[in-house]
Amino acid sequence: MSGSDSGATWAASSGLAGGTSTEVERGRDEFVALSAITLNVNGRRLRLEVDTRTSLLDALREHLRLTGTKKGCDHGQCGACTVLLNGRRIYSCLALAVMHEDDEIVTIEGLGEPGDLHPVQAAFVECDGFQCGYCTPGQICSAVGMLAEAAAGWPSHVTADVSSPRIALSGAEIRERMSGNICRCAAYPNIVAAIRIVSEGGPA
Amino acid sequence: MRSFTYERATDARAAVAAVSRPGAKFISGGTNLLDLMKLEVERPSHLVDISRLPLRGIEELPDGGVRIGAQAANSDTAADVLVRSRYPVLSQALVAGASGQLRNKASIGGNLLQRTRCPYFYDTAADCNKREPSSGCSAIGGFNRIHAILGASGACIATHPSDMAVAMAVLGAHVELLGADGSARRVAVTDFHRLPGDTPHVETVLEPREMITGVVLPPPPPGRQLYRKVRDRASYEFALVSVAVIVATERGVISGARVAFGGVAHKPWRSVEAEAALIGRPAAMATYRVAAEAAMRGAVGQGQNDFKIELAVRTLCRTLADAIQGR
Numbered sequence: 001m002s003g004s005d006s007g008a009t010w011a012a013s014s015g016l017a018g019g020t021s022t023e024v025e026r027g028r029d030e031f032v033a034l035s036a037i038t039l040n041v042n043g044r045r046l047r048l049e050v051d052t053r054t055s056l057l058d059a060l061r062e063h064l065r066l067t068g069t070k071k072g073c074d075h076g077q078c079g080a081c082t083v084l085l086n087g088r089r090i091y092s093c094l095a096l097a098v099m100h101e102d103d104e105i106v107t108i109e110g111l112g113e114p115g116d117l118h119p120v121q122a123a124f125v126e127c128d129g130f131q132c133g134y135c136t137p138g139q140i141c142s143a144v145g146m147l148a149e150a151a152a153g154w155p156s157h158v159t160a161d162v163s164s165p166r167i168a169l170s171g172a173e174i175r176e177r178m179s180g181n182i183c184r185c186a187a188y189p190n191i192v193a194a195i196r197i198v199s200e201g202g203p204a
Numbered sequence: 205m206r207s208f209t210y211e212r213a214t215d216a217r218a219a220v221a222a223v224s225r226p227g228a229k230f231i232s233g234g235t236n237l238l239d240l241m242k243l244e245v246e247r248p249s250h251l252v253d254i255s256r257l258p259l260r261g262i263e264e265l266p267d268g269g270v271r272i273g274a275q276a277a278n279s280d281t282a283a284d285v286l287v288r289s290r291y292p293v294l295s296q297a298l299v300a301g302a303s304g305q306l307r308n309k310a311s312i313g314g315n316l317l318q319r320t321r322c323p324y325f326y327d328t329a330a331d332c333n334k335r336e337p338s339s340g341c342s343a344i345g346g347f348n349r350i351h352a353i354l355g356a357s358g359a360c361i362a363t364h365p366s367d368m369a370v371a372m373a374v375l376g377a378h379v380e381l382l383g384a385d386g387s388a389r390r391v392a393v394t395d396f397h398r399l400p401g402d403t404p405h406v407e408t409v410l411e412p413r414e415m416i417t418g419v420v421l422p423p424p425p426p427g428r429q430l431y432r433k434v435r436d437r438a439s440y441e442f443a444l445v446s447v448a449v450i451v452a453t454e455r456g457v458i459s460g461a462r463v464a465f466g467g468v469a470h471k472p473w474r475s476v477e478a479e480a481a482l483i484g485r486p487a488a489m490a491t492y493r494v495a496a497e498a499a500m501r502g503a504v505g506q507g508q509n510d511f512k513i514e515l516a517v518r519t520l521c522r523t524l525a526d527a528i529q530g531r
Contacts, residue, residue, distance in 0.1 A: 019212030020212070033210065088308040090305050090308050094234060094235045094238050099255060155288065180302075
């Protein structure tokens with residue numbers, strides 16, 4: 001792709017705030033749109049300029065070099081890219097970076113580090129909750145989000161009475177709630193065991 | 205993915221004005237739209253981000269109903285105390301759909317507008333009247349195990365994939381819309397989606413630039429509510445067939461019944477035929493079977509999905525029995 005950059009700006013109209021992009025023409029009927037954004041990742045505010053098409057996943061990996069978050073399917077089917085957005089687990093592959101200015105993003109790097117592991121990270125080590133490790137950052141971020149959802153009393157598909165305010169996090173509940181994370185090594189029994197340790201209050 | 209310009213809306217009026225730009229689309233959770241944009245099934249040249257509009261609230265209405273803002277997340281709606289206690293069928297349907305991560309991102313308005321999961325719609329090398337009008341339908345005579353058995357046409361046999369909309373159909377919910385000229389209107393969920401006919405690319409009654417602002421649930425009718433979903437794996441999978449029922453009995457006789465199916469048609473399928481066959485009849489398996497067969501009168505299989513007709517009958521029978529017996 002070549003051509004002159006016209007730099008025509010799409011002006012914000014009333015009721016439309018921030019988050020507007022700059023159009024750069026790349027020849028007839030072709031353009032790329034760029035946007036200067038600030039992301040709040042693991043407690044740090046980071047400025048970056050991205051093509052509007054950039055997923056949150058690619059912004060984290062390719063722009064911010066936070067490669068702990070993994071790209072598996074890139075279509076919201078595998079869970080490897082799971083991060084926490086304002087404390088909630090989401091797929092970063094199905095999120096646009098430009099849509100998440102000012103949101104609080106936490107990746108596997110922000111949960112803990114060697115010597116100071118998050119309890120879920122420590123439990124995965126303790127229970128051998130992985131084999132190749134590719135899905136693990138997503139599994140751990142997902143588990144952290146899921147434990148908060150269960151603590152808040154959110155029902156799941158296997159909850160017998162959805163109107164019940166409390167959730168007993170059984171093995172069946174953990175498996176259902178973690179179904180958005182695939183592990184092709186099938187480390188599932190140990191993943192469930194690791195999550196159970198944390199939900200029951202840490203290793204004995 | 206094709207390039208697009210982006211702007212973020214902070215009020216609803218500005219959003220409907222902004223989407224007048226040619227090639228513009230609204231984006232909210234983006235869980236379906238971004239997937240389709242990556243595949244270039246959807247090719248917007250401009251996105252108007254409506255995810256931060258103040259339309260996330262879930263509030264009780266004076267008549268005892270509940271209004272859900274269009275930007276409320278699927279997860280927040282499923283976990284809402286009012287929804288869980290008064291509309292458990294909606295909570296059950298929501299948690300039967302997608303995964304925890306998707307439910308945290310997906311909005312109520314976006315859920316209604318999600319596109320079919322017909323594999324030929326996703327495959328830009330295949331013919332698909334929905335994706336490319338007048339190109340043909342590769343699903344007819346193709347791999348059609350997941351396709352429609354009711355209300356399909358010679359142009360399209362796709363299904364609507366939402367679980368949530370099936371529960372809303374059985375609850376008699378209305379969709380609130382804001383027009384480009386600032387006017388508001390309401391449409392019943394059962395009238396919101398269209399059958400494919402000759403124009404399967406026109407999926408809803410939304411006017412150009414119209415935006416969903418909320419969903420209104422009327423006070424729940426008496427009776428037990430239950431959602432059951434049958435699918436190829438236990439979790440994180442679309443329905444082959446799903447059923448939502450609300451059923452009440454008095455001294456062993458069915459006094460109230462509402463029935464809707466998912467996974468069988470181009471829209472959530474409310475069955476007034478089944479409802480008429482239940483009301484006033486004894487709460488017994490023979491009644492359920494007659495009602496279920498009434499619901500499937502006119503059902504047509506496409507070869508690989510013929511099994512869905514009997515599956516829908518049995519799923520309704522079992523769901524009615526469980527609801528009435530309090531299981």
